[in-house]
Amino acid sequence: MSTVSETPAIGLTHGGSEDTGLGQRGPQSKSIVVPYGFWLFVLSDMVLFSALFASYASLVHATDGGPTTAELFDRKLVAVETLALLLSSFVCGLAMITAKRKSMAWTQIWLLATGALGLVFLGIELFEFSKMIGEGAGPQRSAFLSSFFTLVGCHGAHVTAGLLWLGTMMAQIWAKGFRQDIVRRLLCFSVFWHALDIIWVAIFTIVYLIGTLP
Amino acid sequence: MTEHEPEALNVAPGEPHDSMVSETISYVVGLGLALLLTAVSFWVASTGVLWGPGVATGLVVLAIAQMGIHLVFFLHISSGPDNTNNVLALAFGVLIVLLVMIGTIFIMSHMDANMGPTPEVMNLQMQH
Numbered sequence: 001m002s003t004v005s006e007t008p009a010i011g012l013t014h015g016g017s018e019d020t021g022l023g024q025r026g027p028q029s030k031s032i033v034v035p036y037g038f039w040l041f042v043l044s045d046m047v048l049f050s051a052l053f054a055s056y057a058s059l060v061h062a063t064d065g066g067p068t069t070a071e072l073f074d075r076k077l078v079a080v081e082t083l084a085l086l087l088s089s090f091v092c093g094l095a096m097i098t099a100k101r102k103s104m105a106w107t108q109i110w111l112l113a114t115g116a117l118g119l120v121f122l123g124i125e126l127f128e129f130s131k132m133i134g135e136g137a138g139p140q141r142s143a144f145l146s147s148f149f150t151l152v153g154c155h156g157a158h159v160t161a162g163l164l165w166l167g168t169m170m171a172q173i174w175a176k177g178f179r180q181d182i183v184r185r186l187l188c189f190s191v192f193w194h195a196l197d198i199i200w201v202a203i204f205t206i207v208y209l210i211g212t213l214p
Numbered sequence: 215m216t217e218h219e220p221e222a223l224n225v226a227p228g229e230p231h232d233s234m235v236s237e238t239i240s241y242v243v244g245l246g247l248a249l250l251l252t253a254v255s256f257w258v259a260s261t262g263v264l265w266g267p268g269v270a271t272g273l274v275v276l277a278i279a280q281m282g283i284h285l286v287f288f289l290h291i292s293s294g295p296d297n298t299n300n301v302l303a304l305a306f307g308v309l310i311v312l313l314v315m316i317g318t319i320f321i322m323s324h325m326d327a328n329m330g331p332t333p334e335v336m337n338l339q340m341q342h
Contacts, residue, residue, distance in 0.1 A: 054322075058323070090288075101234065191289065198285070201280045
């Protein structure tokens with residue numbers, strides 16, 4: 001698709017051209033620039049998580065005689081968590097579709113479902129954490145558990161922040177309607193929420209499934 | 215040539231485009247594939263019929279596949295000309311993630327292998 005009448009290809013030499021470095025049409029509109037900047041933030045967040053994954057992978061066998069991965073993790077709980085977060089991500093997409101059509105009722109319903117499924121996920125995670133800490137497998141027990149709580153807890157903290165953000169977005173849509181800036185924020189939220197699900201895919205595979213292999 | 219809108223040349227990541235039906239279908243297909251890959255992951259992890267040492271690698275491959283599904287169907291990252299900026303940013307992100315993870319795991323496992331389990335062994339290594 002080449003609808004743009006480009007200036008002759010002159011490489012990096014802008015001799016005589018009026019190219020400002022912003023393209024022929026000037027800077028992009030806010031509806032592009034803002035989510036793109038947020039996309040860069042999300043990618044840098046993934047870099048942060050990659051460091052936590054790397055430290056987890058380095059320390060996973062440093063159990064100091066304490067409980068190991070196979071003894072601690074319950075695959076059934078993780079399956080429910082995974083399902084809740086995946087469905088939450090999907091429903092968030094449906095909310096974006098209805099928000100684009102400015103359907104207030106459906107957008108609020110789907111966003112509410114997104115939040116409810118997120119709460120289910122967070123509830124199971126907190127239950128798992130409190131059970132582990134009650135069994136004496138808290139973050140201070142071994143290097144493995146420190147890195148486990150850092151990695152999974154950081155993801156949980158992101159989900160918590162996402163839920164708070166979701167609540168404020170629902171209130172903003174309710175109070176101010178589908179204004180351009182509000183829809184832009186909602187788009188950023190959906191990118192954030194989908195990214196959290198992508199990180200969870202890595203967590204349930206590397207931490208829980210590989211950790212409980214026979 | 216008609217006056218084209220700036221939006222037609224670049225789309226923001228995660229922004230759905232097209233009709234309502236095709237957008238919904240895209241999400242449903244994504245959900246179906248993600249559910250399938252998740253189910254396969256859990257099955258691979260619990261079944262005994264597969265060659266044991268290869269299971270972990272297989273799980274990682276399945277996870278990467280599922281991340282790709284999420285990127286394409288939920289975040290609408292595509293190879294289209296309107297998506298170049300998003301893809302380039304993603305490629306750089308993936309590069310850094312791989313460098314950090316593979317680099318750390320490679321170096322730390324080698325250091326771990328070179329560090330003896332007891333102080334005596336460590337002393338032996340430091341003597342020559």
